[in-house]
Amino acid sequence: MKKLINSPENVVLESISGLGAAFPDLIKVHFNPNYIVRVDAPVQGKVGIVSGGGSGHEPMHGGFVGKGMLDAACPGAVFTSPTPDQMHEATKAVNGGKGVLHIVKNYTGDVMNFEMAADLARGEGVDVEAVVIDDDVAVKDSLYTAGRRGVGTTVLAEKIVGAAAEQGCTLKEAAALCHKVNAHGRSMGMALTSCVVPHVGKPTFDLPEDEMEIGIGIHGEPGRQRLKLKSADEITEMLLNPILEDLPYQNGDNVLLFVNSMGGTPSIELFIVYRKAHEILTKKGIKVSRSFVGPEITSLEMAGASITLLKLDDQLTKLWDAPVHTPALRWGV
Amino acid sequence: MTTITADQIIAWIERYSIRIAEQKEFLTKLDSDIGDADHGANMNRGFQAVLAKKAELQGKDIGALLKIVAMTLISTVGGAAGALYGTFFLQASNVTAGKTELTPEEFVLVLEKGLAGIVLRGKAAIGDKTMVDALHPAVKACRRAIAANESLDQALAEAVAAAEAGLQSTIPLMARRGRASYLGERSVNHQDPGATSTFFLFECAAETLTGKQ
Numbered sequence: 324m325k326k327l328i329n330s331p332e333n334v335v336l337e338s339i340s341g342l343g344a345a346f347p348d349l350i351k352v353h354f355n356p357n358y359i360v361r362v363d364a365p366v367q368g369k370v371g372i373v374s375g376g377g378s379g380h381e382p383m384h385g386g387f388v389g390k391g392m393l394d395a396a397c398p399g400a401v402f403t404s405p406t407p408d409q410m411h412e413a414t415k416a417v418n419g420g421k422g423v424l425h426i427v428k429n430y431t432g433d434v435m436n437f438e439m440a441a442d443l444a445r446g447e448g449v450d451v452e453a454v455v456i457d458d459d460v461a462v463k464d465s466l467y468t469a470g471r472r473g474v475g476t477t478v479l480a481e482k483i484v485g486a487a488a489e490q491g492c493t494l495k496e497a498a499a500l501c502h503k504v505n506a507h508g509r510s511m512g513m514a515l516t517s518c519v520v521p522h523v524g525k526p527t528f529d530l531p532e533d534e535m536e537i538g539i540g541i542h543g544e545p546g547r548q549r550l551k552l553k554s555a556d557e558i559t560e561m562l563l564n565p566i567l568e569d570l571p572y573q574n575g576d577n578v579l580l581f582v583n584s585m586g587g588t589p590s591i592e593l594f595i596v597y598r599k600a601h602e603i604l605t606k607k608g609i610k611v612s613r614s615f616v617g618p619e620i621t622s623l624e625m626a627g628a629s630i631t632l633l634k635l636d637d638q639l640t641k642l643w644d645a646p647v648h649t650p651a652l653r654w655g656v
Numbered sequence: 657m658t659t660i661t662a663d664q665i666i667a668w669i670e671r672y673s674i675r676i677a678e679q680k681e682f683l684t685k686l687d688s689d690i691g692d693a694d695h696g697a698n699m700n701r702g703f704q705a706v707l708a709k710k711a712e713l714q715g716k717d718i719g720a721l722l723k724i725v726a727m728t729l730i731s732t733v734g735g736a737a738g739a740l741y742g743t744f745f746l747q748a749s750n751v752t753a754g755k756t757e758l759t760p761e762e763f764v765l766v767l768e769k770g771l772a773g774i775v776l777r778g779k780a781a782i783g784d785k786t787m788v789d790a791l792h793p794a795v796k797a798c799r800r801a802i803a804a805n806e807s808l809d810q811a812l813a814e815a816v817a818a819a820e821a822g823l824q825s826t827i828p829l830m831a832r833r834g835r836a837s838y839l840g841e842r843s844v845n846h847q848d849p850g851a852t853s854t855f856f857l858f859e860c861a862a863e864t865l866t867g868k869q
């Protein structure tokens with residue numbers, strides 16, 4: 324293992340300390356239990372938005388704390404869900420009297436630990452709603468599995484619901500909006516290489532030089548199939564087609580096209596993927612009216628990319644465009 | 657009649673913490689086959705934190721000490737196992753509040769409440785390839801033996817055997833809960849990590865809660 328770290332045990336702690344030191348005007352980092360809150364929390368009269376999950380997906384979620392997005396983020400150990408005390412304390416810290424929404428990615432550990440935190444907070448009189456994001460089309464959705472994983476749409480939901488909360492929506496409205504974003508968003512990812520979890524020290528899976536994994540999860544969970552490496556254009560098609568069929572996205576739709584790096588894939592390659600995806604969508608009469616390209620929900624140093632489509636209407640477009648000011652995302656301010 | 661003392665419960669927890677530390681690599685190996693290679697690390701982080709609180713556990717009633725165990729696990733383990741084992745011990749502490757010893761009958765109730773809590777939280781049924789596959793038959797075996805007036809030693813021995821059979825039964829199953837379910841068919845022919853750590857819990861109970869320490 325070759326990493327720019329001091330020791331595997333201190334990776335999360337030292338990283339969030341650095342985040343806090345870099346953006347003291349935007350966020351505060353609380354230790355033990357660990358959570359990151361916006362500097363002016365709790366904002367009175369505003370619904371609080373809390374998310375969280377295992378670390379290793381930076382900038383999600385800590386980088387998205389700030390005005391117009393999250394009120395708090397709870398980082399777990401690398402690729403392990405956070406513990407209920409983190410979400411419980413974070414929920415109390417951001418409760419401005421209008422209740423708190425938990426945005427939870429659909430992983431068993433995340434869902435259960437957030438549920439326990441919500442139970443604790445409700446027991447103390449805080450109104451809590453939770454919405455689970457499950458947008459990964461690589462996973463078959465069935466009653467008999469843990470269901471689809473939460474991936475790229477999570478970032479879009481945090482931005483859009485965060486904007487609505489900033490504009491004064493109620494907790495019920497925030498939850499309904501979050502469900503709407505989840506219902507209109509679909510994603511699929513792929514990996515060129517594995518990643519190394521610091522406390523494990525070796526690659527999560529073996530992927531030969533000339534192979535790729537299509538449908539990879541953000542923790543290196545295996546995907547739909549392992550294939551010989553193909554060109555960027557072919558890969559883009561393999562990711563986009565299942566997404567398009569799933570909702571389905573149709574001629575005349577407006578979409579936000581989000582091309583994400585898994586961490587190791589550089590911008591220069593992301594835009595090659597973006598170019599092809601844009602071309603396919605345009606051919607199908609689907610209008611790309613908003614774009615988002617970069618490493619936003621990563622998997623440590625894994626090389627690879629994911630594509631997320633979100634079907635837009637006026638409400639979602641306006642909220643996407645609304646001002647946001649966080650360490651990792653900033654516009655309109 | 658045999659009873660279980662608070663000191664024995666502490667011995668059980670301590671023995672289990674040591675067992676988890678010893679089996680950490682093995683549990684993580686099982687989880688790397690069908691999960692995300694963290695079950696051993698998660699459980700060990702939690703039970704080392706419990707072990708560090710041993711002095712605090714001593715002299716407490718059983719409900720109070722199990723509550724400390726539960727809260728420690730809840731705040732240190734994370735993942736599915738943290739919520740589930742945390743819930744198990746939290747439910748266990750609720751039915752033992754104020755008690756300094758437990759009759760076999762009361763001990764079975766502890767197990768039953770713990771199981772019910774895990775099922776309520778995780779919604780797994782038998783055959784889903786989770787810890788419930790080991791826990792459920794073990795609790796049932798214990799209940800049956802105690803109801804038939806068998807000794808606590810006998811009841812725990814039967815629980816261990818049932819947990820082991822349940823653990824073995826997870827191997828051919830396809831996972832339907834938790835991370836392993838993402839693998840679909842690829843989860844077949846692997847032993848479930850959570851069922852394995854649950855089997856150890858019963859093994860340690862049999863080693864510490866009867867006369868034959």
Ligand SMILES: Nc1ncnc2c1ncn2[C@@H]1O[C@H](COP(=O)(O)OP(=O)(O)OP(=O)(O)O)[C@@H](O)[C@H]1O
Nearest residue numbers: 404432695735736737778780786787833834849850
């Ligand atoms: N819904 C469930 N009900 C009961 N047991 C479950 C459930 N989901 C998972 N498990 C058990 O948890 C074990 C995995 O625990 P582990 O500590 O590895 O958490 P994890 O699933 O990796 O959590 P995370 O996804 O947050 O990393 C499985 O082997 C299984 O026995």
Ligand SMILES: [Mg+2]
Nearest residue numbers: 691692694695
């Ligand atoms: Mg695991």
